[in-house]
Amino acid sequence: MKIVFLGPPGAGKGTQAVDLALEFGIAHISTGDMLRAEIKAGTELGKLAQSYIDAGNLVPDEVAVDIIRHRLKKDDAKNGYILDGFPRTVPQAEMLEEMLKDMGTALDRAIYLEASEEVIIERLSGRRICRECGKIYHTTNMPSRSPGICDLCGGETYQRPDDQPDAIRQRLQVYQEKTADLIQWYADRDLLTTVAADIAREDTYKELSELFEQLK
Numbered sequence: 390m391k392i393v394f395l396g397p398p399g400a401g402k403g404t405q406a407v408d409l410a411l412e413f414g415i416a417h418i419s420t421g422d423m424l425r426a427e428i429k430a431g432t433e434l435g436k437l438a439q440s441y442i443d444a445g446n447l448v449p450d451e452v453a454v455d456i457i458r459h460r461l462k463k464d465d466a467k468n469g470y471i472l473d474g475f476p477r478t479v480p481q482a483e484m485l486e487e488m489l490k491d492m493g494t495a496l497d498r499a500i501y502l503e504a505s506e507e508v509i510i511e512r513l514s515g516r517r518i519c520r521e522c523g524k525i526y527h528t529t530n531m532p533s534r535s536p537g538i539c540d541l542c543g544g545e546t547y548q549r550p551d552d553q554p555d556a557i558r559q560r561l562q563v564y565q566e567k568t569a570d571l572i573q574w575y576a577d578r579d580l581l582t583t584v585a586a587d588i589a590r591e592d593t594y595k596e597l598s599e600l601f602e603q604l605k
């Protein structure tokens with residue numbers, strides 16, 4: 390099962406993908422998580438990516454494609470995967486299609502998680518993340534049991550710099566300019582399914598889980 394998650398930042402792609410990947414035994418591949426890991430490790434790639442990410446801009450297409458190219462070759466991608474945050478531009482989608490063709494395969498579905506701007510802003514501004522394991526919380530909708538401490542691993546939770554108001558505005562603008570066109574791009578290839586994502590998280594999960602069952 391090879392799935393792409395589309396949708397604006399804050400639609401819940403990461404939150405849903407973590408649980409679905411676990412339930413269906415496939416990999417959750419988030420370019421955002423991989424780039425943040427590079428920043429944390431202080432690598433050259435991390436240094437290059439940081440200024441783009443903190444300002445709410447996209448890293449260059451070649452950088453994102455390179456990361457995905459290596460990641461898809463790893464063993465745990467053999468059972469299938471959810472791509473979360475990739476592709477984010479039409480050229481990335483074209484390169485992914487080409488890359489999969491070279492590997493003798495293709496995507497099964499692109500799932501668009503649709504949410505209103507109001508819900509997105511509320512979600513992003515309250516989002517907190519564990520520095521250690523990446524688990525996602527929300528200050529009011531999904532708080533950790535002890536404020537600032539991850540329920541799973543005891544790590545410190547923090548607010549991503551790009552979840553500050555100025556960066557949120559920039560990310561939403563970048564999404565409209567560069568990423569939103571992918572919805573039509575995948576619809577044109579008969580690969581698109583839309584799922585409501587501004588309802589309760591559990592309800593979106595149920596719909597996604599049923600869809601994954603059919604795709605299995």
Ligand code: AMP
Nearest residue numbers: 420421441442446447448453474475477
């Ligand atoms: P995310 O965690 O998916 O919200 O990604 C955080 C940030 O990482 C984005 O705002 C971009 O700066 C960068 N990023 C992640 N994935 C991509 C991608 N496919 N292409 C370009 N930039 C990306």
